[in-house]
Each structure stands twice: as structure tokens, then as C-alpha cells.
Amino acid sequence: MKKLNHLAEVYKDYDTYVIDLWGVIHNGIRLNIKAIEAVDKLIQNKKKVVFLSNAPRPREEVKKFLKELNMKDRYLQNIMTSGEAAMLALDKESHGKFFYHLGPERDNAVFYRIKKNKTSLEKCSFILCTGLLNNQEDNLDYYKNLLKDHTSKKLICTNPDLTVHRGNVEEYCAGSVAKIFESLGGEVIYFGKPYKEIYKMCFSEKERVVAIGDNLNTDIKGANNMKIDSIFISNGVHRSEFTKENELNKLSDKYKVKFNYYQSELVW
Secondary structure (H helix, E strand, O other): OEEOOOHHHOHHHOOEEEEOOEOOOEOOOOEOHHHHHHHHHHHHOOOEEEEEEOOOOOHHHHHHHHHHOOOOHHHOOOEEEHHHHHHHHHHOOEOEOOEEEEOOHHHHHHHHHHHHHEOOOOOOOEEEEOOOOOOOOOOHHHHHHHHOOOOOOEEEEOOOOOEEEEOOEEEEOHHHHHHHHHHOOOOEEEOOOOOHHHHOOOOOOOOOEEEEEOOHHHHHHHHHHHOOEEEEEOOOOOHHHOOOHHHHHHHHHHOOOOOOEEEOOOOO
């Protein structure tokens, strides 16, 4: 791995930049101005920029959120989300017809076309997990008790991330609930990074691609799975796990991943 002071040092080496959103482009509250500058430079240099997010919502919802953060339309031509990928599978009823939604109401758009099939936990064919309930955002034991008698059903997880930082506050994501379900003996089907299927929606084999992200479990592992280069943004979800840059080798070994470059934040 090599420290990358400026993205400009390597930008000519790639055609396509697959960039994570939360943790790289924004922190859930505001845009990272330096990252936006980098995106602008890439687009000026005719590079393809794809924002790939484990947001459990359709891409149009994510685009709307980014515009509310004052991100310009010209940057938002290519967005793919785990929610979008899951929505396509749900429309085909690939995992059954009737589902129980486990997650906040803000994620309802992921099933709006099949909302008539929403039912109770007892009656459902499968569990659709998009996140944690609004009144149970910190209590993982609640989900263990809720799900322990329903492990014969499959759980669809639309966000494999375990946690995310909203500003400086760490929050659990749907991936944490999925891990609990697996620990109870249940089967989980994941949509999003690091699984190959979502990357195939973003680029072709002929493109020279680099992935940029702050999550070793999803962004960097996904890049490794696809055998593409990667840039790790170190001041993101793992920032509390090391104090000095020379500890990054140990951190990558811990998560069993490799990355080509690292930056503390995305900088042109």
C-alpha cells in the first residue's frame, strides 16, 4: 500500500472511478468539499464516475438526498445502491411474495411497487431488513429476541454495512441485524458491497477501474473480490481502530483485505 497525497498522481491510470458516498463524499450531514473537488476534476478529465452505495433505498431517493446536501446534478449521472439492486429482485418475487419489513419508514421506497405484499412477521415468506427501527436503534438484543423464532425464513439485507458515522456519532446499520440473524442460525441474502453482482451493474470488464471507499469490509473487500485496484479513505468508519499510519498494515490484515493506496480523505 502507498500513501496517496493527491488523486491527481494516479488519475490517468484509470477510466472508471467507483466511489462510496457515506464516509467519502459526505458524512450524513454535509458534503466533503475536498472530495467534491476531486469528483469535479475527474469529470473535467472525462473520467467515468459511479457512486456505489450500500444505502438501502432506490437510487432516486439517494440522488434526492444528495441534492438536498447541495450536490450538483452534473455529478449525479451514475448512482447504484444496494436498495436499487434489492428492489429489482423484490419485483421479481425471487425470494417469495409476502414480506415483513424490518427497518425505519424512511426506507419504504425500496418496496413501494410491492407494498401490497407487506405483512406481519408471523405470516411473511421472508424478512426484508433495511435497518433498525426508529425506537430501537441501539438495542441489538431487541432484534435477537424478535427474530429467534423465525430463523426458518430467509432475511434479505439491503445494507451489508455494520455501522456508519453520522457526523461524529456511530450508528448501527442493517448488516448488524443480519449478523445477529446468522448467529441464531438463519440464512441471510445480502445486496450491495462487497458482493460481485452489484459491481457488474457499474462497469464492464474492459474498463480500468479503481474503487474508493472508507469501509474495509465492504468497499475494499468488494474491490478485492472484483480484482480491481482500491483507495482506502482512512478517516472514515475505521478511524478509531488505529492511531498511526504505520498501523494500517495490521488493520488490513485484521480484515483480510489489501488496498493499493490510502488517503485520510479524498483529495485531488
